[in-house]
Amino acid sequence: MNDILVYCELDGSRVADVSLELLSKGRSLADRLGVKLAAVAIGAGLDAVAAQVWPYGADTLHLFDDASLEYYTTQPHASALCKLIKEEQPQIVLLGATVIGRDLAPRISSTLRSGLTADCTALEIGDYEDKKSGERIENLLYSVRPAFGGNIVATIVNPYCRPQMATVREGVMPMNRVRSDNYEGTIVSHPIEQYITPADRLVRIIERHVQPKENKLKSAPIVVAGGYGMGSKENFEMLHKLAHLLHGEVGATRAAIDAGFSTHDRQIGQTGLTVRPKVYIACGISGQVQHISGMQDSGIIISVNSDPDAPINAIADYVVTGRVEEVIPKLINFYQQKQ
């Protein structure tokens, strides 16, 4: 049977969270289809990768391990993956909707002339009826994604071309350890010279600067987020104070970041991070669809807004109608008192 293949993105020899999330999803799709789940990792010094992927359900791991592959460049990865896909004939290929996944996946889909759906928020298996031919195709991948600035959600299928490809955003799917730590699957090491040619190596990285993430927004149990309605960078400082007090993190809308109140690494929404904290405190956020799609699954939503009819209030559990400059210091103050 045709397997499901997950491309594992690497940070050194550490498998990225988004890839473990994809393996978890891939595992459940594979079980649904009765097929195997394979992972592929391309990089340098990959001995530690296997132990990271088995717990999340991979049956097989394909390795392309060579010193020359230490950092990602498009063509070596595209060539290795295209050839592997031709050999293995997976029915589904999943990648993270990261800078790397969004660079690599379209290149591969174009080479294989296969359909690709970007930035999916859900993956399901289902049937498809071709209205033109009347043909019914079973067990297709449904790739569900927001479009049109998050105002619509489309379910995309790829009925006739294989593999069915999708990229999925980080943090959208839960990570599930389904196997014990001592499980071992099958490792297949591929000789890279049979996959990657010198012509693939024309693009060269000459300098690289990476800063570790400064915030733990993705995993924070409490998120205090500010929108354009915060009014200023100084007012945003109040959110940092409140977040600190509640042991939470500060998030922001794109509008607030565009206005210079906060930084890009804190952006929550369709083009930023997807978060699902236990508590989400939305301050001065009106609730554009783009933003709501990145936080709607939060446990308890508290909205502080001067506009009683702000769209975000419709999905909030608690609504405080008032100016943020007034309400937030009071929240801080009374919380400190009561505690």
Place this chain on the structure above:
Amino acid sequence: MKLNIIVLAKQVPDTRNVGEQAMNADGTINRAALPAIFNPEDLNALEQALQLKEANPESKITVLTMGPYRAADILREALYRGADEGILLTDRAFAGADTLATSYALAAAIKKVGHYDIVLCGRQAIDGDTAQVGPQVARELSVPQVTYVRRIVSLNEERIIVERSIENGVERVEAPLPLLLTVDGAADACRPANAYRLLRFHRAATPTERASEGYRYEAQISADEALRLKEWSLADVDGDAARCGLSGSPTKVRKVENVVFRAKESKRYTAADEDIKSLIGELLSNHTIG
């Protein structure tokens, strides 16, 4: 150095600020009510082209867009800002294209343009946000791609050095020409329209527009080649109809749903002290916080 630069641009509905006038009574979006704009990151790409042209004045910037007749508006906008030539790729055969079919058609048009050194486009368009068309065009042309470009650092006849965004950082990459670059929103914003160019090029028109009623500049356009926007069909770019539009699209839309958020029963508070105290009290007692 004389560079031939092609900029790919798309006319998109402005999905960023969906105001009340664009909402239907049932909370769904009325797409027709959204203004059609030059895709924002394609403007970042155009700016990179204009900077290259400033440094290499012999260069030529051709802007290529695929879309309906009205997409000629963004070609004029590109001319106002400094582009040299505009091409509208338009044909009913292109309708319903997914990214793969779109990239095939654009690549066919680029091949028809002929010699090029750099193809520039925005990282993604705001109506679909897929970021797929750039890399797919590069593959179709068999040239390297560098995506998420912030800045062109340097360039000679054979090689280019660019700075690109990566996850939590930046990277400097050296690549051979010709190639395709996708430019992201962190790059320089595009310069505004130049007043003199606006006065001159608002007369620019496609053959279809020239033939339409109400076009008033026939005398000028017949005397000035620079005002003539090109309009290419599938046949003009020697395209294969089977690879275009719906028939060339492996992905099919099975279902589209409007996003309607389920409303909750919310508890309402004012900014008064007693209200905030009671809210904090409730949040602490039900262990939401604390």
